[in-house]
Amino acid sequence: MKRPPLPVAVPEEFRAAIIGTYEVVDGLVHVTGDVDLSCLELTEIPLKFGTVSGYFYCADNRLKSLAGAPTTVGGDCYCNDNQLRWLAGGPKTVGGDFYCAYNELASLEGAPRAVLGSFNCYHNQLRSLRGAPERVVNDFYCSNNHLRSLEGAPKVVGRTFYCSHNQLQTLVGAPETVGGNFSCARNQLQSLVGAPMRVGRDFFCYGNPLQSLKGAPQSVGRAFKSGANIPGLADYLRKIGSA
Numbered sequence: 001m002k003r004p005p006l007p008v009a010v011p012e013e014f015r016a017a018i019i020g021t022y023e024v025v026d027g028l029v030h031v032t033g034d035v036d037l038s039c040l041e042l043t044e045i046p047l048k049f050g051t052v053s054g055y056f057y058c059a060d061n062r063l064k065s066l067a068g069a070p071t072t073v074g075g076d077c078y079c080n081d082n083q084l085r086w087l088a089g090g091p092k093t094v095g096g097d098f099y100c101a102y103n104e105l106a107s108l109e110g111a112p113r114a115v116l117g118s119f120n121c122y123h124n125q126l127r128s129l130r131g132a133p134e135r136v137v138n139d140f141y142c143s144n145n146h147l148r149s150l151e152g153a154p155k156v157v158g159r160t161f162y163c164s165h166n167q168l169q170t171l172v173g174a175p176e177t178v179g180g181n182f183s184c185a186r187n188q189l190q191s192l193v194g195a196p197m198r199v200g201r202d203f204f205c206y207g208n209p210l211q212s213l214k215g216a217p218q219s220v221g222r223a224f225k226s227g228a229n230i231p232g233l234a235d236y237l238r239k240i241g242s243a
Contacts, residue, residue, distance in 0.1 A: 012047045019157070025050065034075070037061070045069055055096065058082070066090035066110075076117065079103075087111045087131075097138070100124070108132045108152070129153045129173070139180070142166075150174045150194070161196075163187075164204070171195045171215065182217075184208070192210075192216045 017040075020033015029051035035056045037045065042061040042148075045068030049056070057077035063082040067089040075097035079132035084103040087108035091098075097117035105124035109131035117133070118139035121158075126145035129152035139160040140153070147166040150173035159180035169188035172195035180201040184192075193215035195203075203220045206227025213236050216224075224242040226233060 013040065020054065031070075035070075038078070056091070060097070076200075077112075081177075101141075119154075122162075140175075143183075159200075164207075 004076045010060065018033065020031055020032055022029050022031045026062055026221045027048060029047050030050040030190045031052045034054035035049065035052050037046045037058040038073045039060045042058065042063060044056060044063065048068045049070035049119040051072045052070045055072040056070055057078045058109055059078040060081045063079065063081060066079060066084065066087060069090050071091055072093045073091045074095040077094045078099045079090065080099045081102045082214045084100065084105055085098060086105065087110060090110055090151055091112050094112045094115045095231065097203055098115045099120045102123045103118050107125055108121065108126065109213050111131050114135045115133045115137060116137045119136045120141040122141045122143040122145065122190060123206050124145050126142065126147055129142060129147065129150060132152050140157045141162045141164045143164045143166065145166055147163065147168055149165060150168065150171060153173050153175055155163055155176055157178050161175055161178045162186040164183045166187050168184060169190065171184060171192060174188050174194050175196055176194045176197045178183055181202045182196055182199045185204045189205065189208040189210060190209065192205060193214045195215050195217055197217060198219045199217050200221045202223045202225060204225045206225055209230060210226065210230050215229055216236060220240050220242050224237060224240065
């Protein structure tokens with residue numbers, strides 16, 4: 001079957017980026033399959049997408065906006081290594097991983113509301129997590145930013161939550177439950193107030209000027225790693241049964 005014409009004239013290499021079949025409805029390109037616009041030196045997304053059933057890649061370009069991106073992505077969505085300062089115009093639902101690391105993001109406003117895989121926003125300019133997804137099924141990475149608070153973080157993260165290498169002075173706003181590892185290493189924490197109540201695997205808090213274990217998790221599935229002899233540490237480790 002002959003493909004319908006795309007709604008705007010674009011070079012052939014952009015058409016070849018659609019890996020599967022598509023239909024055009026009201027000017028939007030709906031793809032059954034995948035889209036790979038990576039490494040094309042794009043300054044904008046050249047088409048207006050509606051839904052993409054598979055993955056949507058636009059990484060390693062010079063994008064400053066996600067205008068034109070699909071509203072729904074069934075698989076992974078990678079927009080890392082661009083010049084994005086915000087996520088407005090991007091997908092609202094992602095069925096796999098959402099990777100927006102190595103941009104210039106100052107805000108997560110416009111991020112997907114639900115990510116059924118992992119969410120990765122490390123190495124940006126973030127000072128807040130407001131606008132972050134409400135639900136992340138797997139991992140959440142926000143390390144190597146300028147965060148001073150975890151307000152806005154998802155309430156439940158199915159696996160790992162890493163907020164290391166920031167400027168955190170409190171963990172208030174952290175998820176209440178983390179199914180895998182939790183790392184708040186190398187921040188400016190003096191206590192653990194606001195930490196998750198339950199951590200399924202390891203808890204890392206080394207590299208902080210901790211003076212107290214106040215707020216430490218009630219349950220740690222495997223190991224508690226503080227890297228320092230904090231008052232009350234031995235008793236706490238016995239209480240939670242951690243190495």
